[in-house]
Amino acid sequence: MHPALSVILFTTASGAGYGLLALLGVLGPMGLLPGDRWFGLAAFALAFLPITFGLVSSTFHLGHPERAWRAMSQWRSSWLSREGLLAVVTYIPAGLFALGWVGFEQSGGIWGWFGMTAAMLSAATVYATAMIYRSLKPIQRWCNAWVVPNYLLLGLMTGTLWLAALVGLQARPSMPLALLAIVATALAWAAKWRYWRFIDTTRSVGTAGSATGLGHLGTVCLLEAPHTGENYLMREMGFRVARKHATRLRRIAMALAFALPLLLSALAAALGGWAGAVAALIAAISASAGVLVERWLFFAEAKHAVTLYYGAESA
Amino acid sequence: MTSLPASTPAKQLGLVIDLDICVGCHACAVNCKEWNSGGHMAPLTDTAPYGADPTGVWFNRIHSFEAGEGSAGRTVHFPRSCLHCAEPDCVTVCPTGASYKRAEDGIVLVNADICIGCKLCSWACPYGAREYDHDDGVMKKCTLCVDKIYNENLEEIDRVPACVATCPAGARHFGDLGDAQSKVSRLVAERGGYDLMPEMGYRPTNKYLPPRPRQDRAGCTGAAAALAPAEDTSQATGILRWVDRMLSR
Numbered sequence: 001m002h003p004a005l006s007v008i009l010f011t012t013a014s015g016a017g018y019g020l021l022a023l024l025g026v027l028g029p030m031g032l033l034p035g036d037r038w039f040g041l042a043a044f045a046l047a048f049l050p051i052t053f054g055l056v057s058s059t060f061h062l063g064h065p066e067r068a069w070r071a072m073s074q075w076r077s078s079w080l081s082r083e084g085l086l087a088v089v090t091y092i093p094a095g096l097f098a099l100g101w102v103g104f105e106q107s108g109g110i111w112g113w114f115g116m117t118a119a120m121l122s123a124a125t126v127y128a129t130a131m132i133y134r135s136l137k138p139i140q141r142w143c144n145a146w147v148v149p150n151y152l153l154l155g156l157m158t159g160t161l162w163l164a165a166l167v168g169l170q171a172r173p174s175m176p177l178a179l180l181a182i183v184a185t186a187l188a189w190a191a192k193w194r195y196w197r198f199i200d201t202t203r204s205v206g207t208a209g210s211a212t213g214l215g216h217l218g219t220v221c222l223l224e225a226p227h228t229g230e231n232y233l234m235r236e237m238g239f240r241v242a243r244k245h246a247t248r249l250r251r252i253a254m255a256l257a258f259a260l261p262l263l264l265s266a267l268a269a270a271l272g273g274w275a276g277a278v279a280a281l282i283a284a285i286s287a288s289a290g291v292l293v294e295r296w297l298f299f300a301e302a303k304h305a306v307t308l309y310y311g312a313e314s315a
Numbered sequence: 316m317t318s319l320p321a322s323t324p325a326k327q328l329g330l331v332i333d334l335d336i337c338v339g340c341h342a343c344a345v346n347c348k349e350w351n352s353g354g355h356m357a358p359l360t361d362t363a364p365y366g367a368d369p370t371g372v373w374f375n376r377i378h379s380f381e382a383g384e385g386s387a388g389r390t391v392h393f394p395r396s397c398l399h400c401a402e403p404d405c406v407t408v409c410p411t412g413a414s415y416k417r418a419e420d421g422i423v424l425v426n427a428d429i430c431i432g433c434k435l436c437s438w439a440c441p442y443g444a445r446e447y448d449h450d451d452g453v454m455k456k457c458t459l460c461v462d463k464i465y466n467e468n469l470e471e472i473d474r475v476p477a478c479v480a481t482c483p484a485g486a487r488h489f490g491d492l493g494d495a496q497s498k499v500s501r502l503v504a505e506r507g508g509y510d511l512m513p514e515m516g517y518r519p520t521n522k523y524l525p526p527r528p529r530q531d532r533a534g535c536t537g538a539a540a541a542l543a544p545a546e547d548t549s550q551a552t553g554i555l556r557w558v559d560r561m562l563s564r
Contacts, residue, residue, distance in 0.1 A: 070410075070429055077319075080410040132435070137515050214391055223379045230368075
């Protein structure tokens with residue numbers, strides 16, 4: 001599948017933002033985070049900016065961005081519609097929660113309930129994002145059980161790393177947060193590892209024989225394409241550049257998204273102070289860059305059934 | 316509304332494509348382009364149509380496959396267009412309600428006025444039926460010539476999709492596949508018509524008729540198994556007899 005930059009930016013940025021927002025909504029009311037308004041301001045900015053940036057950038061690949069509001073109407077059947085609706089609805093409790101924290105330096109009581117609600121809606125939004133891909137039957141590499149855990153855990157991981165960095169920069173490095181970051185990163189790594197193992201070892205359902213229904217005659221191969229040039233289908237579904245470099249890109253993604261953040265989070269916990277804060281910040285930046293590569297691969301490695309009509313042997 | 320009709324439409328208009336007959340002339344694709352360039356989903360934009368790298372929107376694409384190995388292999392021309400599925404995910408994934416399946420006849424259409432061009436429907440279609448119009452910013456697809464098959468300004472004989480009307484070989488049939496007694500349904504039953512990629516679970520309305528068994532031996536066709544040897548010249552008379560005798564020396 002063609003990796004559209006706007007969709008990659010949206011899913012990674014909003015994943016991190018919702019991860020952070022969910023953690024604020026859960027840990028804030030429990031009193032586990034600094035309660036002052038400056039921390040709140042920085043934390044909510046760090047959550048809302050990528051979410052909003054992601055939502056806006058996701059409209060860039062639309063043919064008619066001015067009609068984007070219509071996308072919230074079909075929540076009965078469409079995961080994309082549900083995602084859009086959840087994303088917008090999340091702003092309401094999240095905004096109220098931020099108001100309590102930043103405006104009144106309160107994150108308990110009724111404000112805490114807003115936080116909890118925002119956390120649940122954040123998780124639901126990321127779940128809906130994942131389900132958009134999970135429900136596409138023509139793309140076996142998306143339509144499998146590993147996609148939803150991947151999206152949820154990667155969002156949690158990047159959110160935790162950014163929260164740990166932010167708390168660290170307040171010169172109050174937090175041991176529990178560093179541990180949470182290590183656990184989340186390890187889990188996300190395991191889920192991604194299993195996803196890659198799944199796509200490497202699972203045989204494709206579709207073949208040129210099943211796509212044409214001519215399999216009973218023997219091997220089916222494309223003799224002549226319908227057109228001499230490329231068309232929309234070949235550009236959108238038949239993207240091939242990354243598969244050539246998949247092994248190397250996976251190593252880069254694993255180093256940046258998982259290995260380095262794990263190491264740096266452990267370092268941050270061990271060092272403490274400003275050195276620890278810097279380590280936590282680098283961990284968060286590295287993870288975000290790594291998840292970008294991971295998401296690019298997620299698209300580029302996905303094979304669509306329509307390519308079977310254009311010479312692919314399996315998809 | 317992108318939810319599917321509550322009950323399966325009684326009428327399911329669709330195509331039956333005979334892979335035994337199709338000669339791969341692309342006339343159906345060309346006439347489709349011609350009709351629909353001015354039809355319901357118009358325009359079907361072409362970019363640089365006379366340039367070095369032309370590209371554009373078509374609803375019908377004709378692939379040619381080779382099936383089987385060696386001397387048993389055969390060429391099969393394979394027209395590919397929207398199958399107007401009974402359970403089309405391209406409709407249900409649409410976030411705006413632009414994609415819909417008509418309750419009255421099962422035709423799957425796009426409302427170009429509210430399509431946002433997110434392209435998700437084209438991802439959800441395993442058959443590649445939908446092509447995005449970069450110029451228009453909306454998704455386009457086969458309409459089963461909805462503006463032709465019900466058009467009372469046309470003679471009744473012309474109220475069939477453009478691809479069916481133009482096929483010079485008679486490889487395309489149009490009718491109600493929801494009615495078991497219709498001509499197309501009987502044809503499907505008789506010839507073992509099948510669904511493409513049934514494992515996807517989309518339950519396509521359009522059916523494909525398989526190529527008939529190969530007739531590669533003389534006996535299969537009713538002709539003499541072998542021709543009589545050509546060496547026997549005893550019947551020759553006149554000048555031919557003289558030529559035969561001279562050359563036989």
